Amino acid sequence: MTDIADQLSAALNAIADPVSGKGLIDSGRAPAPRFTDGIASVILDVTDINADKRALIEADINRALGAIAGVEKVRVAMTSKRTTRRIIAVGSGKGGVGKSTLSANLAIALARRGLRIGLIDADIYGPSQPRLLSVEDRKPTATEHKKLVPVPTDFGIGMLSMGQLVKPGQAIAWRGPMAGKALGQLIDAEWGDTETLIIDLPPGTGDVQLTMVQKYKPAGAIIVSTPQDLALIDAKRAIHLFEEADVPIIGLVENMAGYECPACGAISNPFGTGGAEAAAEELGFDFLGRIPLDLGIRTASDEGIPPAASNGSGAGAFNAVAGKLTDWIGRSQ
Structure with missing residues (x-):
């Protein structure tokens, strides 16, 4: 026996x-x-x-x-234990650093590892997740209690975005309180058994970020930056906001790090290299990885087929970051 x-x-x-x-x-x-x-x-x-x-x-x-x-x-x-839903914020100090692309691919990579993931596009003024996840024609419904029901995607995650609630191309001209209220509607939606929400934040340190850290305190934050000094200066401002709110910094991701010439295979670094890793070491945070400046990532994103869902160009880099985040989640439970 x-x-x-x-x-x-x-x-x-x-x-x-x-x-x-x-x-x-x-x-x-x-x-x-x-x-x-x-x-x-x-x-x-x-x-x-x-x-x-x-x-x-x-x-x-x-x-x-x-x-x-x-x-x-x-x-x-x-x-299954009933646990408080975990929020992971993905932030940056400035726009144009690839934060939304990282958020979408990270959410998909985590779901493929077996986690129950939801994705919130909290960029109220410039939502891009509907295009990235190819759900521009899908609209969320509401429960009898007027809670939004996340839109299912083809990639194993539910998603909500302000971009699904307004007409395509319509400008959203809201003051801070309205933006904060909209964020609340997205987070307090009917997420079912979803355990982890990835929140794609707008750039900067404005009203949406303040509402989130004050009312919906994240379990941790990932900071995205390109390698150049200007982006890193802004990234440090985002880090300061999270630290002031006592939100743990999970680590830094360096995006647009290295470009491989499709003709000759040579690697060039138009935005520099290693800046985010050096900043992580300087500040005492983990470095989660680099995402290359890759035409395949851009093309797949425009087509609404995230590389992490198809093992396409750059998928390995996104999966590597997801692996480190999965380890962090395991340690923080």
Whole structure:
């Protein structure tokens, strides 16, 4: 009996938790299996794991434990804790640094790792997520309590954007209080079992950012910058805002870092290189990675097919950042 129990535990722990990457027992997802009358029973905590990943893990457990001599049947009971929804803010000190592209690809990459992710386009005045995720023709509905219902995308995440609530191309000329109220409607929407919201913030440190840190305090913030000094100066202003609000800085991402000539393959750095990494080291924050200046990323984004969803150009860089964010989420739970 003891030998079978040890084999069951080893087999269960050999299956990786999709969030932390550790074994299911070591990660705290499951205690050691129970074995009685030929039946191996597993209690699995599926908090933060979406339905598709749950089914895959259950199949892995049935296959691994069912292969052990003496096991006649495997039972998997899934449980889920009710937790406060986690908010991850993606910010920058200035516009044009690729923050929205990073947010979209990061959300998709996290969902593909099994996390239940929602994406909010909080750039009230310049929303771009509907185009990036190819949902410009989809409008959110509302519940009987007048809560917005996120628009499903083709990439495993729900999304809400002010761009879905106004006519295409219509200017949004709102003062600060109206912008803050709009942010509240997006965050307080009917997000269902979504556990983590990625919020694509507008550039700068204005009313939307202040409303968020005061009323919807993020669990952490990612700062996006291009390598040049001017962008880094503005990025430090965004960092200062989050630090003043006691929001942890998860790390910095350097975008538009390196351009490969499609004709000769030579790498050039029109915006410089290494600036964000040096700033992260100077300020004592993690450096999460570089996203290249890549024509393929721009083309895919314009077509509404994010690289992270199709393993397209630049997908590896986005997935690397998502991996580090997944590790951070695992440590912060």
